[in-house]
Amino acid sequence: MAEQVFPSVPADLVQVVEQHGRAVAAGDNAAVLADFRPDRAAQLIASAALPPDLVKSELVDLRLEDSGLYAARIKYTAADGAQTVLRSRWLELPEGWRVTQVRNLPETPPRMKDTGPNEDGSDTPHWEGLRVGELRIPQCEDCANWIWPTRPICPRCHGFRVSWKAVEPTGTIFSWTRTWQLFEPEFSGHLPFVTVLAELPQAGGRRLLGVLLDADGVDPQLGQRVRAEIEAAPDGGWPVLRWRLSSDQ
Numbered sequence: 001m002a003e004q005v006f007p008s009v010p011a012d013l014v015q016v017v018e019q020h021g022r023a024v025a026a027g028d029n030a031a032v033l034a035d036f037r038p039d040r041a042a043q044l045i046a047s048a049a050l051p052p053d054l055v056k057s058e059l060v061d062l063r064l065e066d067s068g069l070y071a072a073r074i075k076y077t078a079a080d081g082a083q084t085v086l087r088s089r090w091l092e093l094p095e096g097w098r099v100t101q102v103r104n105l106p107e108t109p110p111r112m113k114d115t116g117p118n119e120d121g122s123d124t125p126h127w128e129g130l131r132v133g134e135l136r137i138p139q140c141e142d143c144a145n146w147i148w149p150t151r152p153i154c155p156r157c158h159g160f161r162v163s164w165k166a167v168e169p170t171g172t173i174f175s176w177t178r179t180w181q182l183f184e185p186e187f188s189g190h191l192p193f194v195t196v197l198a199e200l201p202q203a204g205g206r207r208l209l210g211v212l213l214d215a216d217g218v219d220p221q222l223g224q225r226v227r228a229e230i231e232a233a234p235d236g237g238w239p240v241l242r243w244r245l246s247s248d249q
Contacts, residue, residue, distance in 0.1 A: 006062040013070060013090065014062060016097045020088075021057030021074040024050070037091075037098045046182035048086050048102045049189030053079040060085070067217065073105065104189040109211035109242060112186055116238040123150045125164040130230050130239045135169040137203045138162045146204035169228035170246065171198035174207050176220045194218065196243045198226050210243040220245065 006014055016035070023031035036044045056077040065071050069089040076084045089101040117124040129136030138147045140154035141161035153160055175197045182188055194215035197207050212220065213229065225246035232239045 008064060009062050009070065013092075013097050014059070017062055017072045017074070017088075017090065018057075018059050020099070021059055021076070024074070024086075025054040025057040025076055027054070035097075035099050037093070037100050040100065043180055043182075043191075044099060044102055046188055047180075047191040048104055050076055050084055050086070051078040051082060055079050065089070065217070069100065101192070103191055103216075107214070107216050108190060109193055109213065110184075110186045110190040111233075111240060112184065115233075115240055122152065126150070127238050129164065129166060130241060133230055134166040135208075135228055135230075135241065136164045137167050137200070137206060137208075139165050139203075146206045148203065148206035148208065167200060168202040169230075169241075170202070171200045171208070171226055171228075171243075173197070173220050173222055173224045173226060174199040175222070176212070178215075194220065196220065196226060198228075198243055208241070210241045213242050213244045218245070 020032065020035045023035070033041055033045075054076050058075045058077075059072060060075050061071075061073040063071055067089075069091055072088050072090060074086050074088065076086065078084070085105040087103055087105050088099045090097050091100050092098075117127050125138070126136050138150050139145065139162070140147060140157060140159050141163055142159035143154060143157040145154055145156040147154060147162060152162070154162060173196055176194055178192050178194050179187065180192045182191065187193075194212040195209060196212045197209055199205050199207050210228065212218070212226070225248060226243040227246045229242050229244055230239050231242055
């Protein structure tokens with residue numbers, strides 16, 4: 001097999017990354033851990049998901065990014081022929097080249113096991129709205145106050161007449177965070193990901209959480225416009241709302 005050539009990439013890094021891929025495929029955990037940044041080893045172990053029966057690795061791409069990190073895409077092949085691609089980012093430390101980030105590709109946001117209505121059914125209309133492509137938020141019929149999170153009584157006028165209204169699925173970023181740690185098993189293979197708290201102008205400024213799509217390497221800005229996208233569940237379960245940065249800023 002011809003040696004891979006990656007312009008503008010240090011030759012020693014190409015060798016290190018290829019050796020790293022072979023170590024992963026061979027299950028050589030000691031060698032893999034030695035390639036990780038020591039202060040991020042635990043995080044990096046949990047950041048990617050691979051099948052246990054790997055037989056082959058192939059360095060597909062290696063390039064310098066605007067961040068100053070080198071990004072490598074390595075394709076792993078399992079015994080049954082299934083293929084998985086990991087994207088690792090590398091930096092040069094005094095002790096040599098080390099992995100500082102790793103994740104599965106294509107980039108996909110995690111789906112939590114408890115997605116869906118609360119046990120008491122108080123927010124079921126919201127989830128039912130997502131199933132038909134609508135973002136529904138409750139509103140008091142007496143004082144027009146928007147209520148989120150949902151409550152059986154209006155916190156402003158204490159009225160009980162609350163109805164669910166479809167609102168424009170757009171907002172602005174009030175705050176955001178990037179998750180690097182495996183707080184839940186479902187996060188494996190999806191780290192890191194960005195969660196956005198968006199303020200909804202069509203719902204009285206109420207705020208709604210959602211994972212930001214296409215957020216790899218993106219640092220959102222407060223006040224940036226976002227638009228909701230509703231992702232259907234592959235198993236026929238409850239859909240989920242995701243946010244995407246709007247081109248109309």
